[in-house]
Amino acid sequence: MLSVTECRQEYLFHPTMASGPIPTAHDPDGVYPYESWCESSRRPEIRSLRFVVLENDFLAAAICPDLGGKVYSLHDKRSGKEVLYAPRVIRPVRYLPRGGYIPGGIELSFPISHTPVQCEPVACQTRQAPGRVYCWCGEREIRFGMQWTVEFSLGADDNFLTQRTVLRNGTAVARPWMSWSNAGLLCDAHTEIAFPNGPVLYHGAEMKTIDWATEGPHRQGAIDRMAGFFWREPDCHAFGAFNHTQGFGLYHIADPAVTPGIKFWTYGDGPHRVFAFHCSPAGEEYLEIQGGPLIDQSIKEHLQPGQVRHHIEFWRPSGEPLAIRELHPPSVGLCDLDQVPLFDWARPAQVGVWLDLLKAYGQGKAGDRIPAPPGLDDNRWAPSGMEKLGEALDWAAEADPQNRPAWLFQLGAWHAGRDELAPACTALRESEDDRAKALLGRLLRRSEKDPRRAVEAYRSIRNPAVALHPQVTVERDLALALLGEETLEEREAWLRQTAALEDEWLHERWAALRLDQDRPLEAEEILKATRFQLIHQRYARTRLWRRIQQRLGRPDDEVPAWLGEDDLAEFGAYREYEEDVEAGAGACRPQPHPVEDAT
Numbered sequence: 001m002l003s004v005t006e007c008r009q010e011y012l013f014h015p016t017m018a019s020g021p022i023p024t025a026h027d028p029d030g031v032y033p034y035e036s037w038c039e040s041s042r043r044p045e046i047r048s049l050r051f052v053v054l055e056n057d058f059l060a061a062a063i064c065p066d067l068g069g070k071v072y073s074l075h076d077k078r079s080g081k082e083v084l085y086a087p088r089v090i091r092p093v094r095y096l097p098r099g100g101y102i103p104g105g106i107e108l109s110f111p112i113s114h115t116p117v118q119c120e121p122v123a124c125q126t127r128q129a130p131g132r133v134y135c136w137c138g139e140r141e142i143r144f145g146m147q148w149t150v151e152f153s154l155g156a157d158d159n160f161l162t163q164r165t166v167l168r169n170g171t172a173v174a175r176p177w178m179s180w181s182n183a184g185l186l187c188d189a190h191t192e193i194a195f196p197n198g199p200v201l202y203h204g205a206e207m208k209t210i211d212w213a214t215e216g217p218h219r220q221g222a223i224d225r226m227a228g229f230f231w232r233e234p235d236c237h238a239f240g241a242f243n244h245t246q247g248f249g250l251y252h253i254a255d256p257a258v259t260p261g262i263k264f265w266t267y268g269d270g271p272h273r274v275f276a277f278h279c280s281p282a283g284e285e286y287l288e289i290q291g292g293p294l295i296d297q298s299i300k301e302h303l304q305p306g307q308v309r310h311h312i313e314f315w316r317p318s319g320e321p322l323a324i325r326e327l328h329p330p331s332v333g334l335c336d337l338d339q340v341p342l343f344d345w346a347r348p349a350q351v352g353v354w355l356d357l358l359k360a361y362g363q364g365k366a367g368d369r370i371p372a373p374p375g376l377d378d379n380r381w382a383p384s385g386m387e388k389l390g391e392a393l394d395w396a397a398e399a400d401p402q403n404r405p406a407w408l409f410q411l412g413a414w415h416a417g418r419d420e421l422a423p424a425c426t427a428l429r430e431s432e433d434d435r436a437k438a439l440l441g442r443l444l445r446r447s448e449k450d451p452r453r454a455v456e457a458y459r460s461i462r463n464p465a466v467a468l469h470p471q472v473t474v475e476r477d478l479a480l481a482l483l484g485e486e487t488l489e490e491r492e493a494w495l496r497q498t499a500a501l502e503d504e505w506l507h508e509r510w511a512a513l514r515l516d517q518d519r520p521l522e523a524e525e526i527l528k529a530t531r532f533q534l535i536h537q538r539y540a541r542t543r544l545w546r547r548i549q550q551r552l553g554r555p556d557d558e559v560p561a562w563l564g565e566d567d568l569a570e571f572g573a574y575r576e577y578e579e580d581v582e583a584g585a586g587a588c589r590p591q592p593h594p595v596e597d598a599t
Contacts, residue, residue, distance in 0.1 A: 009049055011089070032413075033383045034143070044091070050065055069150055070108070072086055090102055136151050138346075142351065144176075160316040187285050195240075224269065231262035231263075354382060382411070383417075390411065468497055514526060527544070
C-alpha cells in the first residue's frame with residue numbers, strides 16, 4: 001500500500017491577537033512585513049485544517065499546509081503509536097519572531113528561526129510516482145523574496161520519512177538565512193536522550209561548553225530547567241529520543257557534510273515545565289530534537305543571488321531504543337532536483353493588492369486601475385521582499401493623489417523594512433497618515449536615537465483610534481520616558497486614557513512610570529496584580545523588576561516566575577533587531593549576519 005490523500009480535520013485553535021496597526025519594521029518583537037501577535041485568545045475556536053497524508057505499510061505522515069507545511073502527525077503502524085507531539089488543541093505560545101509558536105510536529109524554519117508562517121497557509125503540491133509518494137510545501141517568503149520548498153516523501157518499503165529542503169535566492173542581492181528542522185516529542189522523566197558524544201554548547205541561564213559523555217543529561221528527569229544544547233564536534237551524526245513509558249522513539253539521520261547541525265531542546269523536569277503545559281490543556285510535556293545545515297542558531301549564512309542549495313534529512317520512528325552509531329543515511333531514489341517545485345507568493349489575500357499595483361505600474365495605468373491601498377484596519381504592509389515595489393509605490397503616490405498619504409506610508413514602511421532609513425523617514429514625513437507618524441516615531445527613537453523628534457511625531461497623530469491604541473501608547477511612552485522628568489505628567493495623562501484596558505504591555509508601562517515617579521512599591525504592585533502570559537526571549541519585565549528591586553534595596557531578590565519570562569541567557573539570532581537594554585531606553589540596531597562556512 002502506497003498512497004497520498006487529502007482530508008480536512010477540525011481542531012480547537014486559540015486565535016492570535018495582532019499587536020497593532022503599526023508595521024513591524026525595526027521592531028525587535030517582530031519581523032517585517034509580517035504582523036506581530038501580542039497574546040493568544042484564552043478561549044479557542046473550531047478551525048478546519050487541510051492535511052496531506054503520505055502512507056505506506058509502515059507509516060502515515062500527516063502534513064498540514066495550513067500550518068506552514070509542518071508534519072503534524074507521524075503514525076507508526078507497527079506499534080500503533082503516534083510518534084510526534086500532536087496536541088488536539090492548538091495554542092500558540094509567545095515566541096519570536098512573531099509571537100506565535102505552535103509546538104509539536106516537525107517544523108521547517110526559513111529564513112529565520114522559527115518560521116514566520118507557522119500559523120499560516122503555504123502552497124502545496126503532491127505527486128504519486130512509481131514506488132514513492134511526495135508532498136511539497138513552500139512559498140516565496142515576503143521578508144526577502146527568497147523561495148523555499150520542503151519535500152516529504154515515503155517509499156513503498158520505507159520505515160522512515162524522508163525530508164528534502166530546497167532554498168533559492170532569486171533576488172539581486174545576497175540574503176541572510178538559517179534553516180532548522182524541529183521535531184516535538186512527548187516525554188516524561190524517563191525519556192532517554194540519545195545524542196552523540198563530544199563538546200556541546202549549553203544554553204541555559206548561562207552559556208558554556210560541556211562534554212556530553214561525562215556531563216550531558218541522558219534522561220529527561222536529569223534536567224532541572226529549560227535548556228538548549230548544540231553539538232560542536234559530534235562523534236556520530238544520528239540522534240533522537242526514546243519514551244520508555246510510551247514505548248516509542250524518533251531518530252534523526254543526515255549526512256554531516258551538508259547537514260551538520262544538531263540541537264536538543266527541553267523545558268526540563270522542573271519549574272519550567274509550565275511552558276510546555278501552556279501548549280496543552282492535558283498538561284503534556286514535550287522535548288525537541290532538531291537538525292539543520294548550520295551548527296547553531298546564532299549563525300546565519302548568506303544565500304547569494306541565483307544560488308540554490310538543498311539538504312536531506314531522515315526521520316526514523318522506532319518501537320525500541322536504537323544505537324545511534326549504527327544509524328546511517330539510507331539510500332533513497334528521489335526525483336531529480338529540478339522536478340521539485342519552487343513556489344511563488346503563497347497567500348493571495350496578503351499579496352494581491354501589491355501584485356495589482358505592480359501590474360498597474362507596469363502598464364502605466366492611473367486612476368481607477370490603481371488598487372485601493374490597505375486601510376487603517378488592514379495590517380497588510382508593503383512586502384520588503386518585492387524588489388520593484390518601491391518604484392510602484394512612489395508612482396502610486398503621484399498618480400493617485402486621493403490616497404497619497406496611504407501610499408507614502410506604505411513606501412516609508414517598505415524602505416524601513418529594507419533598512420533604507422533615509423528614504424523611509426522622508427516618505428513617512430511627507431505622509432499625513434497617522435500610521436506613518438507612529439512608525440516615524442519608532443525609527444527616530446530606536447534607529448536615529450532622537451527621542452525628542454520621536455515624541456513630536458507621536459504628538460502629531462490626530463486620529464484617537466491610532467493615538468490611544470496600546471501599541472502606539474506603549475511606544476510613545478518609551479519615547480517620552482527618554483526625555484526624563486519633564487514628561488512625567490504627559491506620560492500619566494496618556495496612560496490614564498487607556499487605564500481600564502487589561503493589556504500586559506500597558507501594565508508594564510504603568511509600572512515603569514511609577515518607578516520613574518519614585519514610587520517603586522506601587523510599580524511592584526502593578527506587576528504583581530497582572531496576569532501575564534508566558535513569553536520566550538523577551539526580558540523587559542525581568543529588567544523592570546530588577547530596577548524596582550534595586551530601588552527598594554532588594555537587589556538580590558529572585559525574579560518571580562509569574563512575570564512569565566524565561567531566564568535563558570540571551571543567545572541566538574531570533575531577532576532581526578536588538579531588544580531595548582532596559583524599558584524606556586536603548587537604541588535598535590540591525591543584528592549582524594556573519595557569513596560562516598558551517599560545513
